Each structure stands twice: as C-alpha cells, then as structure tokens.
Amino acid sequence: MQSWFTFELDGSECRIEKEDTHRSLSSFLCGLDPAFQRFSEHDAWKGGLPVVMGDLEGDRHRFRVIDAGLILLPMLAGRQIWTAEGIRATEPDHPVNLALEGGHFECGDERNTSLTALMFEGYYRPDLRRQGQTSDQFDSIIAHTANIPAIRDAAAQVFASTEQLRHEAAIKAERSGQESTVWTGRQDIFGDRFTKKLFKLKDKSPLSYVDGSKRRFYQPGTIVDLMKLKKQYPDARFVAGATEIGRLSHEVEWPSLISLEGVKELSTSITTEDSWEIGAAIPLTQVAELIGRECLPFTKILRRFASRPVRNRATLGGYLATAWPKGQLSPLLMALNARVLLLSEDGERNAPISQFFEENGGTILSPGEVVRSVIIPRSTESALSARGVTASICDTYTVAPRRSLAEPYATAAFCIELRDRVIAKARLAYSGIGEAPLRAREVEEFLAGKVYQEKTIFEALPMLIETVEVSEAGGDHAEYRKTLIATLLQKFFFQHPTPESIRAKELTASGDFAKLDHPFFDAVAP
Numbered sequence: 350m351q352s353w354f355t356f357e358l359d360g361s362e363c364r365i366e367k368e369d370t371h372r373s374l375s376s377f378l379c380g381l382d383p384a385f386q387r388f389s390e391h392d393a394w395k396g397g398l399p400v401v402m403g404d405l406e407g408d409r410h411r412f413r414v415i416d417a418g419l420i421l422l423p424m425l426a427g428r429q430i431w432t433a434e435g436i437r438a439t440e441p442d443h444p445v446n447l448a449l450e451g452g453h454f455e456c457g458d459e460r461n462t463s464l465t466a467l468m469f470e471g472y473y474r475p476d477l478r479r480q481g482q483t484s485d486q487f488d489s490i491i492a493h494t495a496n497i498p499a500i501r502d503a504a505a506q507v508f509a510s511t512e513q514l515r516h517e518a519a520i521k522a523e524r525s526g527q528e529s530t531v532w533t534g535r536q537d538i539f540g541d542r543f544t545k546k547l548f549k550l551k552d553k554s555p556l557s558y559v560d561g562s563k564r565r566f567y568q569p570g571t572i573v574d575l576m577k578l579k580k581q582y583p584d585a586r587f588v589a590g591a592t593e594i595g596r597l598s599h600e601v602e603w604p605s606l607i608s609l610e611g612v613k614e615l616s617t618s619i620t621t622e623d624s625w626e627i628g629a630a631i632p633l634t635q636v637a638e639l640i641g642r643e644c645l646p647f648t649k650i651l652r653r654f655a656s657r658p659v660r661n662r663a664t665l666g667g668y669l670a671t672a673w674p675k676g677q678l679s680p681l682l683m684a685l686n687a688r689v690l691l692l693s694e695d696g697e698r699n700a701p702i703s704q705f706f707e708e709n710g711g712t713i714l715s716p717g718e719v720v721r722s723v724i725i726p727r728s729t730e731s732a733l734s735a736r737g738v739t740a741s742i743c744d745t746y747t748v749a750p751r752r753s754l755a756e757p758y759a760t761a762a763f764c765i766e767l768r769d770r771v772i773a774k775a776r777l778a779y780s781g782i783g784e785a786p787l788r789a790r791e792v793e794e795f796l797a798g799k800v801y802q803e804k805t806i807f808e809a810l811p812m813l814i815e816t817v818e819v820s821e822a823g824g825d826h827a828e829y830r831k832t833l834i835a836t837l838l839q840k841f842f843f844q845h846p847t848p849e850s851i852r853a854k855e856l857t858a859s860g861d862f863a864k865l866d867h868p869f870f871d872a873v874a875p
C-alpha cells in the first residue's frame with residue numbers, strides 16, 4: 350500500500366501524503382492557500398464549487414467540470430485539476446477569460462468564479478454545438494438568479510470561436526481522412542497550454558492508498574481484483590462518482606473504500622443492433638454522449654437532472670444503488686424495459702429495473718453485490734420487428750419547482766409499442782409519488798390490445814388515478830402529485846403523433862428551448 354500519490358493542480362504537481370481518504374478536494378484546497386478560502390463553503394444544491402478535471406477517458410482526453418466538494422482526494426491520483434484562479438493566471442488572454450472579463454452576470458462573486466470553470470469546459474467540448482445546450486452547460490448557475498442573456502451572449506462568443514477553430518481543423522484533417530478525430534476530441538486542435546498538458550495524461554493505474562489513520566482507498570483495475578478486495582474487506586464501501594458518498598463523507602467514516610471507476614468491465618459499453626449495455630461506472634454525461642442522439646428521452650431528462658458538474662460524475666450504478674425515491678431516471682429505465690446486471694462472488698444475476706427497487710424504498714442488491722451494467726433495449730427497425738411491433742413512442746416528463754437542482758414533485762415515463770393502430774405493450778412508470786418508483790400495471794394491462802386513440806387514453810385515466818397510490822411519505826403537495834399522474838399521460842398522448850395524425854401538438858412553449866437547434870457557428874458567421 351502507498352501512503353502518497355500525486356495529481357496536477359493548476360499546472361504543477363501536487364503531492365498528497367497521509368491525507369484522509371474521505372477528504373474532499375474543496376476541503377483540501379481551502380487548507381492549502383488563503384487564495385482558495387472560497388472553497389470552505391460548499392452547497393451542492395446551490396451549484397457547488399466547480400473546478401475542471403482533465404482526464405483520459407478510453408482513448409479521448411477530456412476536460413470535465415466537476416464539483417470540488419463532491420470528489421474525494423484519492424480519486425484525483427494521476428489526474429489534472431484546474432481551478433478558476435489557475436485558469437485566469439495561466440493564460441489571461443484565453444478566450445474564456447476575455448469573454449468573462451468585466452461582464453455583468455449578476456450572480457455574485459462565487460458563481461462568477463464558477464462561470465469560468467463551466468465556460469472553460471464548454472470551450473473544449475466537441476459536442477457543444479447548439480445554442481440550446483447553453484442551458485445545460487450553465488444550469489448550476491442559471492437555476493438561481495443570474496443575468497442569463499449576458500451569460501448566453503458570452504457563451505455564444507466563446508463557443509462560436511471554438512466551433513470556427515474546429516471547422517478549420519476539420520477542413521485540414523479531411524485531406525488526410527482524419528476528420529472524425531477533430532469532432533470526437535481525439536486530436537488536440539487547440540495546441541494551447543491547457544490541452545498540451547491534457548494530452549500528456551496517461552491511463553489511470555490501480556491505486557492502493559492508506560491514510561494517516563490507516564483507512565484505505567482502493568482503485569482496482571479489473572472486476573476480478575474488485576471481487577477479491579470485497580472478499581478481503583467485506584465492510585468496504587463501493588464508491589463510483591462519489592456525488593452521494595461525497596455528501597455523506599462529513600458524517601460517516603468508512604475504514605475502506607473501493608472505487609469502481611478504474612474497473613475496466615464497469616467502464617465499458619457494448620452496442621448491438623438490439624440494445625446498449627452500459628457499464629455501471631460510466632458517468633451520466635458519457636451515457637448521454639453514447640445513447641442520447643438515438644434515445645432522445647434520455648437526453649431530455651438529463652437536462653433536468655442535478656447540474657453539469659454532478660452529471661459529469663454521477664454514474665448509473667451509483668444512481669440505482671442510491672435508490673432516491675424522487676430519482677428522475679428510474680421511470681424512463683422502466684418504460685424502456687431496461688435490465689440491471691448484478692455481480693457478486695456467487696455469480697451474476699439480472700433483473701428488470703422495475704423489479705430492482707423494493708416497495709419500502711430499498712433495492713434487491715445484497716451485501717457485497719455490485720451493479721455491473723444496465724441493458725437498455727434500442728428501438729431500431731430490426732429490434733422493433735423482432736419484438737413484433739411497428740412503432741414505439743416513448744417520452745419522459747418531470748415536474749419540479751425549478752428547472753434543475755430541485756427535488757421533483759413527480760417524474761413520469763411512458764412507452765407505447767404499437768402493432769399498427771393497436772397497443773401491443775404499454776409501460777407507464779412514475780417516481781416521486783411514494784417510497785419507490787413504480788409501474789401502473791393495471792392500466793398497462795387495460796391498454797394492451799386496445800386501439801391507440803384519445804378515447805382509449807381517457808378511458809384509462811380514472812383507473813390510473815384510482816390504482817396509482819400517492820403516499821404522504823413521498824413529500825408535500827400530495828394532491829398536486831396525484832393530479833400529475835393523469836395529466837402527464839394526457840400530455841404524452843397529445844405531444845406525440847398517433848397513427849391517425851402524424852402532427853403532434855406543441856404544448857410546451859418555453860423560450861428556453863426555442864433556439865435549441867441554432868448552431869453557435871452560424872450565429873456569428875458573417
């Protein structure tokens with residue numbers, strides 16, 4: 350075991366020795382230098398303390414904004430961290446610093462600093478190409494009071510410049526047949542001080558670290574090593590993105606932590622014609638990058654999930670194991686008929702997500718068992734015809750007091766599979782209305798075999814209200830949440846095409862989404 354490790358902090362090597370395994374980066378920073386005093390006050394639900402992490406993800410070097418209060422020090426071994434202070438000092442003329450200099454963003458000094466980290470990640474994001482994406486890039490700030498138009502203007506300026514750069518690099522790369530490396534971030538098209546350092550990063554190596562109080566932190570590289578460690582330390586706690594563990598780390602002390610993020614088998618995904626198998630330790634942002642273009646409801650619900658720094662770390666396995674009754678992904682996973690693969694010393698088993706959660710709020714996970722992956726069926730033409738259906742309509746809705754960083758009142762997801770005009774299979778799922786997410790089984794059975802039309806849906810509504818119970822344990826506003834069970838299904842029906850009418854009704858007229866498809870590049874190009 351080693352009692353030290355290093356990571357890169359604002360361009361210089363930082364050696365950590367005997368520091369507490371539970372210590373967060375924010376706590377470490379505020380003890381390191383009075384200039385980092387702002388890191389002493391952390392509230393993840395108010396946007397947290399964003400810093401940028403440089404990492405190698407498979408074969409791609411990426412900058413990701415993370416919350417310094419929700420990452421444990423040993424997780425940084427071999428990685429890079431840039432604080433807003435470091436970004437400003439290293440290259441004052443960087444496009445991000447220039448765009449933010451003297452701006453009036455009206456969000457307070459703290460969140461002004463956060464803006465630098467969020468804008469910095471956005472500048473290097475190869476997939477940030479549309480104006481509608483600014484909202485999810487900055488949601489940890491704009492979920493609270495801020496001058497949103499000024500933030501959007503600064504972002505448009507910065508992201509258009511990067512898009513222009515990428516466009517020029519793509520034209521050059523086209524000649525050598527390397528164009529895809531430009532758009533996927535596999536090639537350093539920036540060549541600045543930050544990316545030169547980023548592209549030097551190597552793969553994560555396994556880590557066995559012991560702190561001054563003999564607490565251990567393991568980061569195994571394979572599932573075999575993971576299982577061996579769990580056998581050796583049965584009380585050890587798994588940790589994936591640490592967005593939940595990090596929150597608890599002030600209150601609970603674990604003698605041993607086993608990190609899942611270096612385990613190859615848990616960080617790999619497999620795409621087949623019929624499904625995606627997604628490793629449980631893959632962060633949600635990366636899941637969206639993998640399936641989001643095809644599985645639009647996933648992209649949609651993730652826009653309302655926590656904030657960019659949390660989504661960049663939280664994993665599917667951590668989400669499921671946490672089993673938060675108001676969790677926003679479970680209804681969609683249930684509606685899509687996803688399955689979860691569990692692994693323990695005794696072997697592997699799998700279950701539909703709808704059977705993973707127990708009624709009292711727990712899960713079927715037994716001690717020592719790890720969520721290995723989640724299998725999500727696809728709706729490609731061949732997958733649908735193999736299921737004997739001609740069309741599949743799926744969507745998800747969440748209702749919360751704020752756009753993001755708020756506890757939802759309720760979340761619903763619906764999937765209707767059609768054989769011509771007839772409903773072959775209906776899956777209606779909800780969370781936030783009781784102690785566990787649930788499916789409206791009686792109504793699903795009622796719908797099967799009926800013609801998919803307004804009359805059928807309206808006939809189902811009274812049964813839905815009667816059979817889906819809203820418990821007081823789910824929180825306040827029980828009456829309102831009860832109403833949502835039915836109104837969200839109506840919304841789903843009217844928003845999507847039916848076999849009679851391919852024209853869906855526009856029910857959402859949010860200005861926020863109005864320019865979703867406008868590219869940054871066109872916005873400034875003459």
Ligand SMILES: Cc1cc2nc3c(=O)[nH]c(=O)nc-3n(C[C@H](O)[C@H](O)[C@H](O)COP(=O)(O)OP(=O)(O)OC[C@H]3O[C@@H](n4cnc5c(N)ncnc54)[C@H](O)[C@@H]3O)c2cc1C
Binds near residue numbers: 665671714
């Ligand atoms: C500020 C904030 C906002 C949030 N907003 C939302 C929201 O809008 N919607 C929503 O649904 N949720 C929200 N959450 C909750 C969030 O979904 C969870 O914190 C997150 O999914 C946990 O994932 P993780 O990888 O960080 O888990 P970790 O913190 O690493 O682990 C959490 C638990 O899961 C266990 N675990 C982790 N991975 C595995 C595995 N593969 N197998 C077995 N056990 C495992 C750990 O032992 C631990 O007990 C929010 C959380 C925060 C902090």
